[in-house]
Amino acid sequence: MANPVLPSSGVLSPLGLDAVRLSPGFWGDRIALNSEVTIAHCQEWEEREGWIGNFRGERPRRGREFSDSEIYKLLEAMSWAGHPGLTALAETVAKAQEGDGYLNTRWSGSRYTDFEWGHELYCYGHLIQAGVARLRMHGEDVLTQVAVKAADHVCRRFMEGNETCGHPVAEMALVELYRVTGTERYLEMARRFVERRGLPALGDIPFGRAYYQDDLPIRQAQVFRGHAVRALYLASGVVDVAVETGDQELLKTVESQWERTVARRTHLTGGMGSRHADESFGEDYELPPDRAYNETCASIASIMLAHRLLLATGDVRYADLTERTLYNMLATGVALDGRSFFYANPLQVRVPAVPLEGVNHAAEGGLRSPWFDVSCCPNNIARTLASLPAYVAAATRDGIVIHHLTPAEIRHEGLAVRVETGYPWTGSVSVRVLADGEGRIGLRVPAWASDATLAHVPVSSQDSPLPDGPVIRPVSPGYAHVDGPWRAGDEIRLELPMRPRWTFPDRRIDALRSTAAVERGPLVYCAESVADEPPLGEVTARIEPPVEHEADGVVELEVAASIGAGVNGGWPYEPAAADHEDGADTTVRLVPYHRWGNRGPATMRVWLPI
Amino acid sequence: MANPVLPSSGVLSPLGLDAVRLSPGFWGDRIALNSEVTIAHCQEWEEREGWIGNFRGERPRRGREFSDSEIYKLLEAMSWAGHPGLTALAETVAKAQEGDGYLNTRWSGSRYTDFEWGHELYCYGHLIQAGVARLRMHGEDVLTQVAVKAADHVCRRFMEGNETCGHPVAEMALVELYRVTGTERYLEMARRFVERRGLPALGDIPFGRAYYQDDLPIRQAQVFRGHAVRALYLASGVVDVAVETGDQELLKTVESQWERTVARRTHLTGGMGSRHADESFGEDYELPPDRAYNETCASIASIMLAHRLLLATGDVRYADLTERTLYNMLATGVALDGRSFFYANPLQVRVPAVPLEGVNHAAEGGLRSPWFDVSCCPNNIARTLASLPAYVAAATRDGIVIHHLTPAEIRHEGLAVRVETGYPWTGSVSVRVLADGEGRIGLRVPAWASDATLAHVPVSSQDSPLPDGPVIRPVSPGYAHVDGPWRAGDEIRLELPMRPRWTFPDRRIDALRSTAAVERGPLVYCAESVADEPPLGEVTARIEPPVEHEADGVVELEVAASIGAGVNGGWPYEPAAADHEDGADTTVRLVPYHRWGNRGPATMRVWLPI
Incomplete structure (x- = not known):
C-alpha cells in the first residue's frame, strides 16, 4: 500500500501509488516533470550549498540548523519516485548516524541543548517520513534502517519527561512508522509529544509561545495559530494520533479548529499564514492580499491535514479545500520548467520583482527562485508531487470515490477505471470502466459546481444508442455515486459548469x-x-x-x-x-x-x- | 542656544529651550510628566535590566548589542531636562571608555568586526548627541569629554577607508558636534559617512541592502525605503551635511524623497514604516491599518527630519507633518501616566491585547508596556519631549514664527509673547505681546484649517474698544503674519475651525x-x-x-x-x-x-x- 498516510481506521481508505496511476494531464505532467527535473535540481543545489557535504563531515558545516531535513525531504521524494540516486544519498546520510541512533550534523556534540530552535526532532520527523515512504515503496534498506534506528533513539530519549521540539512533524512521522511496522512505542511516543505540548513544554520567545503552539494544550485551542507550517504539521500528527487511539473527541477538536481557520484565516487560493514577521496565521479576518505570506510549505501542510481529515470523516469539504490548495498553491509554487519556486505566495504584487540569479535570501514573492537559504519549499513540493497519486481517490466500504478529477487509471479490488478529462480547463469528465466488475463509484462534484450533471452510459447503449441519448441527471456538490455492476466499456460522464x-x-x-x-x-x-x-x-x-x-x-x-x-x-x-x-x-x-x-x-x- | 539642531544657515533659525518655555497645556503638561516621571522610569529599568551595569563591567553583559545607546538617549534627555542624576550616570559611562576613545560594552575586545549589525557607530552617534545637548545646556563636563573623545576616535579610525555603520545616526550627531565646537573634521567625517553609503559600504543581508539604505547612493534614491528609523536618521544627517556644506542639490534630493514618502508611504497619523518583518517602509501605497508598524522611534525620526527641512527651507508643509506626527504619534507613544509605551502604532486592533507585566518581548501594539527588550522608544520619547520647546517657534529675518500652537512664552531679541490656547481641543489662540518691541510675528495656520480668521487687537483698542470690535480677516493655511511695532498688551487672536x-x-x-x-x-x-x-x-x-x-x-x-x-x-x-x-x-x-x-x-x- 504505497501511501504517505495509511490509517488503520476511518470512513475512507486511501488508494496509493500502486492503485492510482496518473496519465498525461494537468497533474500527470507535473508529476513527470517533478520526477525528471525537480528532484535532480534539489539534489544539485543541496550538494552545491554543502548541505549534503555536512553528512560527509565536511567542515565548516554549512547551512541553517535544520538543513539536514532538506536532504530527508528529498529522500522521501526519491522514495516515492523510485529515483535511482536514492541509495547513494541514503548511504551518505547513514555515515553520519551515531551508534545510539543520534543523527544531526549541526548539534552532534551539543545534543538537545535548544529545543526551541534546534529542530533535532523536526529533522528526525522528516527522516522517518522518508523511511516510511521507502518501506512502503521498496522495503527495508539502508534508509529505512537509519530511520528506524533514529526513531528508536527518540523513543529511548524522550518517552519519559516533558520535552518536545519547537517544530512539530515527528508526531505524524512516528504514527506512520507505527502503521508500517506495527511497533506500538512509536504511536505512544507521538501521543506523548502531542499531549505535552502547551503544558507548556518549551521556553518563552519573543514571538510568544503561540508561535510553536505551546501556548495551550491542543485540546483547548479553538483555531490554528502561530507559525502556519508548525500549526498544520502538528494538527496532522494530532489527527493521526486521534485515529490510531480511537480518540473521537480529539479528532473533533481538530475538525473544529480547521473549520474556524478555513472560515476566517484562509486566503482565496487556500493559502494559509498571513504574516511575514513570524510566518504565522495572524488574527481572524487578517487576510491582506499584498502581504499575504502563504508559504508554499504551509499549503502542503494544509493538504496533508485535509487529506487526513477526509480519510477519517469522509466529509467532502476537506477534499474541496485540498483541490483549491492543489490548483492555486501547489501548482503555483513551482515554475512551468520545474526549476524555480515561490516561497511566499501573495495575492497582490505592486512592484515587479528584480530578477535574481542564484540563491534568494528573502522569502518574498514576485519571481520564483531556484533556491533559498531556507529551502523547505522546493523539497516539500518534490515529495508532495511524487506522492500525489495517493491523494486522488480512496476506497469506500463498497467501492471507490474519486476526489480529484484528473486523467488517471485507478484499480481497486474488482474495479478498474480510466478517468479522461481536460479539467481544469474543461468541465467534461469521463470515467470509463476497464473491466467487468462490482462496486459503487463516487465522483466528487466540487463545492462551486452548482449546475453539474451526470450521465451513466452503459456500454450496451453505446452499441445501440438510446433514442434520446443517455439519461442525464443533475448532481449537487458533494459525492455523486453510481452503482454497479459494471461491464467493461461502461462510462460515467460528469459535466461541470466552467463559466467564470x-x-x-x-x-x-x-x-x-x-x-x-x-x-x-x-x-x-x-x-x-x-x-x-x-x-x-x-x-x-x-x-x-x-x-x-x-x-x-x-x-x-x-x-x-x-x-x-x-x-x-x-x-x-x-x-x-x-x-x-x-x-x-x-x-x-x-x-x-x-x-x-x-x-x-x-x-x-x-x-x-x- | 539650547537647541538640538542649530544650523549655521537656513531660512529659519531655531529658538531653543532658552527662548521658548512651555506653560501648562497639552505639551507643557507632557514635558513636566516626562521630566518628573518618564526619565526616572527609564533609568530604573536600565539599571534593573543590567544595561547600566554593563558600563561598570558587571558580567555577564546583559541586553542587546546596542543597549549602550539607550543610556546615551537617556543622558540626552537628562541634559535637556537638567536632571540631577546626569553626572553620576555620565561618570559610570566614562569609566568604560578606553584610552583611545573607544567605548562599547559589547564589542570591546572584538572592535569593528560587524559593521552590518554591530551598531558601534550608532552608539557613538547617540553618545555624541547627548554630549551636544550637555554642551548647549550646561557646558563642558564629564559627559561632553567622553563624547568628544569618542568623536575624535571615530574621526581617526574612519576618516579614510569606506566603512560605515549598519544603523545611521552618527552623521547628524557629528554635524551637530561640529556646530557646537567649530571643529571641521566632525563635519567632514559626517560628509564621508553620507557619501560612502550605497557604493555599497556594507555586506548583503537577507533583508537586502535597502534595509540599511546601502542599495543606492543617497543622491540616486527617489524615496525613503528600508528600515524606517535608519532611513529617517540618515536623511536627517544628510540635510545637516547639505546645509553645512552648502550643497543645495543634496538638500533638494532629500526634499523630493520626503515628498514622495509623505504622498505614498505615510499613514494618516504621520506614522511611517508599514512592515513588521524588517521594520521597513514597504512599497508605495502599502499602508495597512492593522499591520501598520509605525514604530514610535520612526515618528520621532520623522519629526527630526521635518524640523531640519523646515529650518532649511521655511516651507510650512514640514511643520504641518510635524504637527500631525506630534499629536498622533509622539503623544500616542506614551501613556497618560508617563510609565508605559507603544513600540508599534497600528491604526486597527482586532483583538484586545492580553495585559502584560514587566518587559514586553514583542514590539506589537495593543497595550502600552513599561519596557521592551529593545527599548529605544521610551528613551527616544524622553529625549524628544525634553527638547520639545525647541520645535515650537523659530526666528525669521525680521521676527519670529510660531509653528506649534500651544501655551508658551517666547522671547527673541526685541520680541516677547505669551501664547494662550486650549488647542488642540479648542481653536482659539491668543498671542499676547509682553513688552514693547519690534518685529514681525507669524503664526502657522494648519493645512486642514480652511476657514481660519485672524484679528490684531492693539492694547489701545482694548482700553477703548472699536465700535465694531477688532478687524477680523480670513487667513489661509500657511503662515499668517502681523507686523509690529508692538506695545505690551497687544494681542493677536487666531480662530481655527474645529469642526470634526x-x-x-x-x-x-x-x-x-x-x-x-x-x-x-x-x-x-x-x-x-x-x-x-x-x-x-x-x-x-x-x-x-x-x-x-x-x-x-x-x-x-x-x-x-x-x-x-x-x-x-x-x-x-x-x-x-x-x-x-x-x-x-x-x-x-x-x-x-x-x-x-x-x-x-x-x-x-x-x-x-x-
Missing part, C-alpha cells in the same frame, strides 16, 4: 473591502501586468461576465474595467472620496493564478477594486 | 478602500471598544457630521453607524457581495487616537468601513 464567476469577500476582511475576484472551475484567476503595463494600481473592474480566450490549452479571461489615477496630491488623505467613475474604459487580462510570474517580472492582483 | 471632518484615502491605498476616518483639528480620531463591545469588525459608519462630547477637557465624538455580522458561512468568499444596508442602527464613540489604549484592553480602528 465573480467572488466577493466577507465584509469582515478589511483588506479586501470593495474588491472582487474571478474564479473559473477550481482555478483562481489574477490580473498579471508585465512591467505594470497597464498599471494595476489604477484599475477598477466592472462586474460583467468575463470573456474567455484559449491559448495553448490555457484559458485566459478578460474583464471590463476603467483605468484612472488616484486623487493624490502631496498627501494621500483627502476631504472628499475618490470618484471611481472618472476613468477611461479598458480591459484587464486575467491568467490562472498558478501561471503568474512565468513571463518575467510583473505586477499582479487577484482581488480587483470594483 | 471626514477624511477619505487615495484610491490606490488598497487596504483602506471604502473606509473613512474622522479628524478634528490636528487630531486623528479612532473608534475604541473596550473588550470589543460593540464589535468593531461589524460596524459600518454613515458619513454624517459627528456629534461632539466634552469630558474632562477631552473632546470625544460620536458617529452614526449600522452594525451587523458578515455573510460568513464556512468559507469567507461568496458569489454575491455583502449587503451593507442590512445592519441595525447604532452609534460609535470616537476618541482621539493618542488617548486610545488608556482604558485597558480594547479593539480600535481609525478607518471605519462606510
Whole structure:
C-alpha cells in the first residue's frame, strides 16, 4: 500500500501509488516533470550549498540548523519516485548516524541543548517520513534502517519527561512508522509529544509561545495559530494520533479548529499564514492580499491535514479545500520548467520583482527562485508531487470515490477505471470502466459546481444508442455515486459548469473591502501586468461576465474595467472620496493564478477594486 | 542656544529651550510628566535590566548589542531636562571608555568586526548627541569629554577607508558636534559617512541592502525605503551635511524623497514604516491599518527630519507633518501616566491585547508596556519631549514664527509673547505681546484649517474698544503674519475651525478602500471598544457630521453607524457581495487616537468601513 498516510481506521481508505496511476494531464505532467527535473535540481543545489557535504563531515558545516531535513525531504521524494540516486544519498546520510541512533550534523556534540530552535526532532520527523515512504515503496534498506534506528533513539530519549521540539512533524512521522511496522512505542511516543505540548513544554520567545503552539494544550485551542507550517504539521500528527487511539473527541477538536481557520484565516487560493514577521496565521479576518505570506510549505501542510481529515470523516469539504490548495498553491509554487519556486505566495504584487540569479535570501514573492537559504519549499513540493497519486481517490466500504478529477487509471479490488478529462480547463469528465466488475463509484462534484450533471452510459447503449441519448441527471456538490455492476466499456460522464464567476469577500476582511475576484472551475484567476503595463494600481473592474480566450490549452479571461489615477496630491488623505467613475474604459487580462510570474517580472492582483 | 539642531544657515533659525518655555497645556503638561516621571522610569529599568551595569563591567553583559545607546538617549534627555542624576550616570559611562576613545560594552575586545549589525557607530552617534545637548545646556563636563573623545576616535579610525555603520545616526550627531565646537573634521567625517553609503559600504543581508539604505547612493534614491528609523536618521544627517556644506542639490534630493514618502508611504497619523518583518517602509501605497508598524522611534525620526527641512527651507508643509506626527504619534507613544509605551502604532486592533507585566518581548501594539527588550522608544520619547520647546517657534529675518500652537512664552531679541490656547481641543489662540518691541510675528495656520480668521487687537483698542470690535480677516493655511511695532498688551487672536471632518484615502491605498476616518483639528480620531463591545469588525459608519462630547477637557465624538455580522458561512468568499444596508442602527464613540489604549484592553480602528 504505497501511501504517505495509511490509517488503520476511518470512513475512507486511501488508494496509493500502486492503485492510482496518473496519465498525461494537468497533474500527470507535473508529476513527470517533478520526477525528471525537480528532484535532480534539489539534489544539485543541496550538494552545491554543502548541505549534503555536512553528512560527509565536511567542515565548516554549512547551512541553517535544520538543513539536514532538506536532504530527508528529498529522500522521501526519491522514495516515492523510485529515483535511482536514492541509495547513494541514503548511504551518505547513514555515515553520519551515531551508534545510539543520534543523527544531526549541526548539534552532534551539543545534543538537545535548544529545543526551541534546534529542530533535532523536526529533522528526525522528516527522516522517518522518508523511511516510511521507502518501506512502503521498496522495503527495508539502508534508509529505512537509519530511520528506524533514529526513531528508536527518540523513543529511548524522550518517552519519559516533558520535552518536545519547537517544530512539530515527528508526531505524524512516528504514527506512520507505527502503521508500517506495527511497533506500538512509536504511536505512544507521538501521543506523548502531542499531549505535552502547551503544558507548556518549551521556553518563552519573543514571538510568544503561540508561535510553536505551546501556548495551550491542543485540546483547548479553538483555531490554528502561530507559525502556519508548525500549526498544520502538528494538527496532522494530532489527527493521526486521534485515529490510531480511537480518540473521537480529539479528532473533533481538530475538525473544529480547521473549520474556524478555513472560515476566517484562509486566503482565496487556500493559502494559509498571513504574516511575514513570524510566518504565522495572524488574527481572524487578517487576510491582506499584498502581504499575504502563504508559504508554499504551509499549503502542503494544509493538504496533508485535509487529506487526513477526509480519510477519517469522509466529509467532502476537506477534499474541496485540498483541490483549491492543489490548483492555486501547489501548482503555483513551482515554475512551468520545474526549476524555480515561490516561497511566499501573495495575492497582490505592486512592484515587479528584480530578477535574481542564484540563491534568494528573502522569502518574498514576485519571481520564483531556484533556491533559498531556507529551502523547505522546493523539497516539500518534490515529495508532495511524487506522492500525489495517493491523494486522488480512496476506497469506500463498497467501492471507490474519486476526489480529484484528473486523467488517471485507478484499480481497486474488482474495479478498474480510466478517468479522461481536460479539467481544469474543461468541465467534461469521463470515467470509463476497464473491466467487468462490482462496486459503487463516487465522483466528487466540487463545492462551486452548482449546475453539474451526470450521465451513466452503459456500454450496451453505446452499441445501440438510446433514442434520446443517455439519461442525464443533475448532481449537487458533494459525492455523486453510481452503482454497479459494471461491464467493461461502461462510462460515467460528469459535466461541470466552467463559466467564470465573480467572488466577493466577507465584509469582515478589511483588506479586501470593495474588491472582487474571478474564479473559473477550481482555478483562481489574477490580473498579471508585465512591467505594470497597464498599471494595476489604477484599475477598477466592472462586474460583467468575463470573456474567455484559449491559448495553448490555457484559458485566459478578460474583464471590463476603467483605468484612472488616484486623487493624490502631496498627501494621500483627502476631504472628499475618490470618484471611481472618472476613468477611461479598458480591459484587464486575467491568467490562472498558478501561471503568474512565468513571463518575467510583473505586477499582479487577484482581488480587483470594483 | 539650547537647541538640538542649530544650523549655521537656513531660512529659519531655531529658538531653543532658552527662548521658548512651555506653560501648562497639552505639551507643557507632557514635558513636566516626562521630566518628573518618564526619565526616572527609564533609568530604573536600565539599571534593573543590567544595561547600566554593563558600563561598570558587571558580567555577564546583559541586553542587546546596542543597549549602550539607550543610556546615551537617556543622558540626552537628562541634559535637556537638567536632571540631577546626569553626572553620576555620565561618570559610570566614562569609566568604560578606553584610552583611545573607544567605548562599547559589547564589542570591546572584538572592535569593528560587524559593521552590518554591530551598531558601534550608532552608539557613538547617540553618545555624541547627548554630549551636544550637555554642551548647549550646561557646558563642558564629564559627559561632553567622553563624547568628544569618542568623536575624535571615530574621526581617526574612519576618516579614510569606506566603512560605515549598519544603523545611521552618527552623521547628524557629528554635524551637530561640529556646530557646537567649530571643529571641521566632525563635519567632514559626517560628509564621508553620507557619501560612502550605497557604493555599497556594507555586506548583503537577507533583508537586502535597502534595509540599511546601502542599495543606492543617497543622491540616486527617489524615496525613503528600508528600515524606517535608519532611513529617517540618515536623511536627517544628510540635510545637516547639505546645509553645512552648502550643497543645495543634496538638500533638494532629500526634499523630493520626503515628498514622495509623505504622498505614498505615510499613514494618516504621520506614522511611517508599514512592515513588521524588517521594520521597513514597504512599497508605495502599502499602508495597512492593522499591520501598520509605525514604530514610535520612526515618528520621532520623522519629526527630526521635518524640523531640519523646515529650518532649511521655511516651507510650512514640514511643520504641518510635524504637527500631525506630534499629536498622533509622539503623544500616542506614551501613556497618560508617563510609565508605559507603544513600540508599534497600528491604526486597527482586532483583538484586545492580553495585559502584560514587566518587559514586553514583542514590539506589537495593543497595550502600552513599561519596557521592551529593545527599548529605544521610551528613551527616544524622553529625549524628544525634553527638547520639545525647541520645535515650537523659530526666528525669521525680521521676527519670529510660531509653528506649534500651544501655551508658551517666547522671547527673541526685541520680541516677547505669551501664547494662550486650549488647542488642540479648542481653536482659539491668543498671542499676547509682553513688552514693547519690534518685529514681525507669524503664526502657522494648519493645512486642514480652511476657514481660519485672524484679528490684531492693539492694547489701545482694548482700553477703548472699536465700535465694531477688532478687524477680523480670513487667513489661509500657511503662515499668517502681523507686523509690529508692538506695545505690551497687544494681542493677536487666531480662530481655527474645529469642526470634526471626514477624511477619505487615495484610491490606490488598497487596504483602506471604502473606509473613512474622522479628524478634528490636528487630531486623528479612532473608534475604541473596550473588550470589543460593540464589535468593531461589524460596524459600518454613515458619513454624517459627528456629534461632539466634552469630558474632562477631552473632546470625544460620536458617529452614526449600522452594525451587523458578515455573510460568513464556512468559507469567507461568496458569489454575491455583502449587503451593507442590512445592519441595525447604532452609534460609535470616537476618541482621539493618542488617548486610545488608556482604558485597558480594547479593539480600535481609525478607518471605519462606510
